[in-house]
Structures are given as C-alpha cells and as structure tokens.
Amino acid sequence: MGYKVAVVGATGAVGREMLKTLAQRNFPASEVVALASGRSAGQQVSYGDDRVLTVQNLESFDFSGIDIGLFSPGASVSAVHAPRAAAAGCVVIDNTSHFRMEPDIPLVVPEVNPQALKGYAKRNIIANPNCSTIQMVVALKPLHRIARIKRVVVATYQSVSGAGKEAMDELYAQTKGSFVNDLKAPEQFTKPIAFNCIPHIDRFMDDGSTKEEWKMAVETRKILDPDIAVIATCVRVPVFVGHAEAVHVEFEGPISVAEALAAWRRAPGVTVVDRREDGGYMTQVEAAGEDDVFVSRLRKDPTVPHGLAFWCVSDNLRKGAALNAVQIAETLIARGFLSKRAA
Incomplete structure (x- = not known):
C-alpha cells in the first residue's frame, strides 16, 4: 500500500513537473489524481513515461481519503481549496505564495530546515518557498553553519517559466517575430522579453521594491535565520528554464574560500562547478532538468571585512518548485509524520 496523492494545477508547468518528479523518484504512491479548473477537466496529462491521467475538476473534488496534496494552482485558488483539502485530512504542500508568511504554517526547504515540519499539523498545510529563495538558501545554509551570515546582497536572473506557460509562449513568439518583422506588443510582461x-517581477511595493524582492528577504529570514539582512534585485531574463543568482554574502566572522568549498561539497543538494577557466562554471541552460543547486565563481569579497561572492543556478521548475514539494512529502514520510490512511 502506498500514499494517495493529488496534484492540483496539474495542467500548468509546475503541476506537470510535479507529476514527472513523482514518477522519476518512484514516490510510494498507490494512486495519483490530477486536478485543475473546470475548463481543464477532461484533459490528459502524463505521469511517468507510460501512464496518462485524466484531469478532474478541482472545484467538485472530494479530498477525503487523499493523503498528500501537491498544490500549484495559483494563490487565489489555493486560498480556497488548500484549507478545504486540509480539513478533509489531506496534508497540503502548497507551492503558491498565499500561506508562506503565516506564522503557524511551516515554510520548508528539506536540506535547510526540515525541523520546521514538526508544526505542520496545526493547519495541515506546508508552504513551498519562492523559487529564487529556495536555491539561494540551499547554497547559503552550509556557509551559515560555519560562519554566521550577517547580510546578503543578491541579483537574480530569472527565467520566464517562473511566470507560467503563457510567459514562455510570449518569449518564443517575440523571439521568432523579431526575425520575421512580426513584433507583437507584450502581454505577459511590461516590456518585450526577447533579447x-x-x-520587475511581481507588483511594486511602497518602498520601491517588487514583491519578488520582498519575498526573498522575508522568506530567507523565516527559513534560515531571522537576523539575516537581505536586499534583492530580481530580473526577468530571456531564458526558458533556470534561474541564476549573483550572491554577495557578508559574515560575522572569517571564512575562507577553501572552507566554503569544503562545506558545499559536503552539503546535500549542492554541486560545485568552479574551475577558474573558460566555461568552468554552470549556466541556466546546463542546470535545466537537473535536481541540484549548482554553485560557481566563488571568490572573496574585499569590500567587507568577511565577505564571499558566488554565482548559483538551478532549475526553477524542479528544485525551485516541484522537486522541493516532493522532497517535503518524502521527508514527512521518512520522519514518521505521515501515515497512510485506510481506503
């Protein structure tokens, strides 16, 4: 007997990646249900290489008997249906932004703060962090263990898949159109994204930051350490899949490049690709389809007393969303928090 799993938002880019990830990791599921809005009901989605699921209507679905719900339908939809699923006994792992900063809902990256899962039963909901936050804290945690982090300055280079399938379609159409003199006005972005x-990611806030930049700051503090100061500049770039980040870290005490590299090489979910030569670093294209966070270009930051600078890349649909959600479910099982319910 395995676990009964519902994937909510199964027709979206992240939902499809969740189904793919469940199959690839041989998640112990006895049944997998694909859910989406009524207009998507009846569509078919792939689950693994040889299985196809028919999408069911989320609005009328009964979550009784479902053990785990992997949600990525949009924040407003999760706000309605995640509590409904949780009340029916389903453990919800929600990829949207809706629940992340609620104090009684754990915000979890399994390699960083699995201990936070202890509190999940209060609401039966666990939040998946923002994609750009996830890859950064996976890279930061091994360093924070050996030299406490004081401040982080980060610039992101985020792919269009983080904005959904329509955004990917817009990049494709604009790129193609630029070569045939058929330029269309942007719809998914505020300016042309091709080239x-x-x-500007998410809406502007009163202090001039965007909400994406705010998310990186507050989520890092909730996940890693409430005393870390974070300033982010988040940029959408014409890449289909994969986020990159240039990260500058100030520590409270000394840390060497050699110590940082050794810490990363011991850390789960981190791969070091850092050769000081042409091409001796990872890029977004190479990270697409991979599970790890890749770190490169590590060097001392001489502008602060104890500083390092590095580059990191990750597949935002996998570790930044689907994989992290599945890993949360795997961690719940491994730690004995989740038992199968009778059919």
Whole structure:
C-alpha cells in the first residue's frame, strides 16, 4: 500500500513537473489524481513515461481519503481549496505564495530546515518557498553553519517559466517575430522579453521594491535565520528554464574560500562547478532538468571585512518548485509524520 496523492494545477508547468518528479523518484504512491479548473477537466496529462491521467475538476473534488496534496494552482485558488483539502485530512504542500508568511504554517526547504515540519499539523498545510529563495538558501545554509551570515546582497536572473506557460509562449513568439518583422506588443510582461532584461517581477511595493524582492528577504529570514539582512534585485531574463543568482554574502566572522568549498561539497543538494577557466562554471541552460543547486565563481569579497561572492543556478521548475514539494512529502514520510490512511 502506498500514499494517495493529488496534484492540483496539474495542467500548468509546475503541476506537470510535479507529476514527472513523482514518477522519476518512484514516490510510494498507490494512486495519483490530477486536478485543475473546470475548463481543464477532461484533459490528459502524463505521469511517468507510460501512464496518462485524466484531469478532474478541482472545484467538485472530494479530498477525503487523499493523503498528500501537491498544490500549484495559483494563490487565489489555493486560498480556497488548500484549507478545504486540509480539513478533509489531506496534508497540503502548497507551492503558491498565499500561506508562506503565516506564522503557524511551516515554510520548508528539506536540506535547510526540515525541523520546521514538526508544526505542520496545526493547519495541515506546508508552504513551498519562492523559487529564487529556495536555491539561494540551499547554497547559503552550509556557509551559515560555519560562519554566521550577517547580510546578503543578491541579483537574480530569472527565467520566464517562473511566470507560467503563457510567459514562455510570449518569449518564443517575440523571439521568432523579431526575425520575421512580426513584433507583437507584450502581454505577459511590461516590456518585450526577447533579447531584453526586465528588472520587475511581481507588483511594486511602497518602498520601491517588487514583491519578488520582498519575498526573498522575508522568506530567507523565516527559513534560515531571522537576523539575516537581505536586499534583492530580481530580473526577468530571456531564458526558458533556470534561474541564476549573483550572491554577495557578508559574515560575522572569517571564512575562507577553501572552507566554503569544503562545506558545499559536503552539503546535500549542492554541486560545485568552479574551475577558474573558460566555461568552468554552470549556466541556466546546463542546470535545466537537473535536481541540484549548482554553485560557481566563488571568490572573496574585499569590500567587507568577511565577505564571499558566488554565482548559483538551478532549475526553477524542479528544485525551485516541484522537486522541493516532493522532497517535503518524502521527508514527512521518512520522519514518521505521515501515515497512510485506510481506503
């Protein structure tokens, strides 16, 4: 007997990646249900190489008997249906932003703060962090263990898949159109994304930050350490899959490049690719389809007393979303928090 799993938002980019990840990791599921809005009901989605699921209507679905719900349907939809599923006894792992900063809901990256899962039963909901936050804290945690982090300055280079399938379609159409003199006005972004970089992700806040930048700061403090100061500049770039980040870290005490490299090489979920030669680093294209966070370009930051600078890349649909959610479910099982319910 395995676990009964519902994937909510199964027709979206992250939902499809969740189904793919469950199959690839041989998750112990006795049944997997694909759910989406009523307009998507009846569509078929792949689960593994040889299985196809028919999408069911989320609005009318009864979560009784479902053990785990992997949610990625959009924040407003999760706000309605995640509590409904949780009340029916389903453990919800939600990929949207809706629940992340609620104090009684754990915000979890399994390699960083699995201990936070202890509190999940209060609401039966666990939040998956923002994609850009996940890869950064996976890289930061091994360093924070050996030299406490004081401040982080980060610039992100985020792929269009983080904004959904329509955003990916817009990049494709604009790129193609630029070669045939068929340029269309942007719909998914505020400016053309093909051959361009847009320093604007999510809405603007009163202090001039965007909400994406705010998320990176507050989520890092909730996951890693409430005393870490974070300033982010988040940029959308014309890449289909994979986020990159240039990270500058100030520590409270000394830390050497050699110590940082050794810590990363011991850390789960981190791969070091750092050869000081042409091509001796990872890029977004190479990280697409991979599970780990890749770190490169590590060097001392001489502008602060104890500083390091590095580059990190990760597949935002996998570790930044689907994989992290599945890993949370795996951690719940491994730690004995989740038992199978009778059919």
